[in-house]
Amino acid sequence: MPRVTHFLFILRQLRPSVSPVWRAQGLGKPRQVNGGDCPAKWHAVQSVATAKGGLTLNLHEYQSKRIFANFGIPIPDGVVAATPAEARDAATRLGGAVVVKSQVLVGGRGKAGGIKLAKTPDDAEEAAAAILGMSIKGLTVKKVLVDQAADIKTEIYLGAVLDRARGRVVLMASSEGGIDIEQVAAETPDKIITVPVHPFLGLRDHQARILAEGIDLPKEHTRRFTAIAKSLYNAYVSSDASLAEINPLVITGSGDLLAVDGKISLDDSALFRHPDLAELRDPDAEDASEQEARRFGLSYIQLDGEIGCMVNGAGLAMATMDIVKLYGGSPANFLDIGGGAQADKVAAALRLILADTRVKAVLINIFGGITRCDEVARGILDAIATLDVNVPFVVRLVGTNEEEGRQILSEANLATASSLADAARKAVAAAEGETA
């Protein structure tokens, strides 16, 4: 079946563990919390749950916090600025000390110097001048968020995420706020408390209290914490998020709770019912080749090897990369043309591969099911006809209309292969021949 939606947002600029991974505590441990909704026996034996939804659209901090605010979660007063002068105005308007925060879709902004405290509007202007235009992990900062500085007494973590093992949205909290939850999960997993939410019931008050209790939240904050947890769950469900986290959720000197930083990732598959959220996509977060891939409904990730790979199906694409490596080569990319690709899509895929100057050979592995080998063959010829091709191709076509496909390619004088192993060996040899 052809892809019904084609939102392919590649997480290349994000830190490796962009979504949290947490450990659900094993039964019997003191901190084990069962929100009353995990009946399957496997939950008991499962020590690790990976929190990963489908393809996602990652929102900037300021966008995420605006959504939080819409659902009643308190956030610091803040203004987005694109120039140092705007940052200065913002600081003047907000009054007092501010924090100038780079808005880029990567982790580790603080360490990279992308977050600065400014006590005066002059300082804010200077901080913005330093941060705007700087490059953080390959991304240029184009906007800063100028937030009123919070009087931070305690930092906690509160997040909502999809637990694929349980098939539930899970709320998780930790007393260890302000650091990556992945780090907490790795080092002190017993400091993460989780409750699974039944989709027909929503987050119940008692579940939020279980979280509050589990992280030893001082009792005077329980009511406000419960309201925030419920708002976070509502924000998550209403925006079809795959991840929504407040980190840190701060207890201020005056005893208020404030979402000082946060992040939302949206489920790409659900964007059809959120046109307003779909517009929040930052085109700068993808490089040109990935935008091109998206336009054609291709799934493409550039790597740093020498053998360009074009395959149908993600699993087979990964297996093809694996076998290239097994035979001593290194894949230049992951590229899945999807099911039922037509000639124009195939040609677009080859243009992407050949635009990478490191590519020394191209391996095409198509197992025709819905995808027809003759369509793929026509696309290959189209691409060769319009592009300046000076690297060798190894083509393997199996399945639907393979004979027609081979017939079409026979005029093109391309190397063919019968098995996947044979194809990989030939591609590796071809790449080496090109190098020599």
Added chain:
Amino acid sequence: MSILVGKDTRLAVQGITGREGAFHTEQMIEYGTNVVAGVTPGKGGEWAVGNTPVFDTVLEAVHATGANTSIVYVPARFAPDAIIEAADAGIELIVCITEGIPALDMVQVRAYLDTTGARLVGPNCPGLITPGEAKVGIMPGHIHTPGNVGLVSRSGTLTYEVVYALTARGIGQSTAIGIGGDPIIGTKFIDVLEMFENDPATDQVVLIGEIGGTDEQMAAQYIAEHMTKPVTAFIAGQTAPPGRRMGHAGAIISGGEGTAAEKITALRAAGAQVSRHPEEIAEMVAANVSLA
């Protein structure tokens, strides 16, 4: 025997009048699947794909034709309702091919299905086939051959690759099932492993996994504790760089969890043999056959 689909399958096709639904219905009939009904709201009373009667609702289709299995080719935004409708109509096995269903819709669907007796395979899967008996899915039928190897996979074309290699060696399959790559799916590895373990027609099992998630680790645990039949596994994504998403939902490494290495270690420790590439699976399976 075999599992889930076979000669007793009476299939209703939800979305039979759509382009994909019609095409694959034809292919399924050609393979010999007993397609008894189609369902498309508003087109009840018509005929589709030769002489398949079309109904407005699954309930009518079940009453009129005794359908016990359905396959869903309905677009993503309507598919959750189609699955629930099938369960409400008493369909025992629902196979959802549709890709791109919002994850939170599937959370609801799964929570609802837990209250019924229906089993869901998928979504975002190629379906399943019992060679020589019934094809309920989109896989190319001709690459399969009847036999005693059960296959379960998160992938589509990679499964075809393995089936092709098995068939080329003269090794047939009892049932080959693609469980889908989405975060929330109806049937998991362990469910299928249990069915294969209890299926007299299955002598050994092939498990094809991917990076991301923990389903393979759970499968490994199940294998260690419950499987007496040999299991041969392959995990795609051994060369995937951490943090890079490889195309679909299941295929991601998050912060050191769900890596290929982790899964391979778990499967080996559970007594499964793990192949380095898809064609090697067939070699390993063939070695098991000659030992038996």
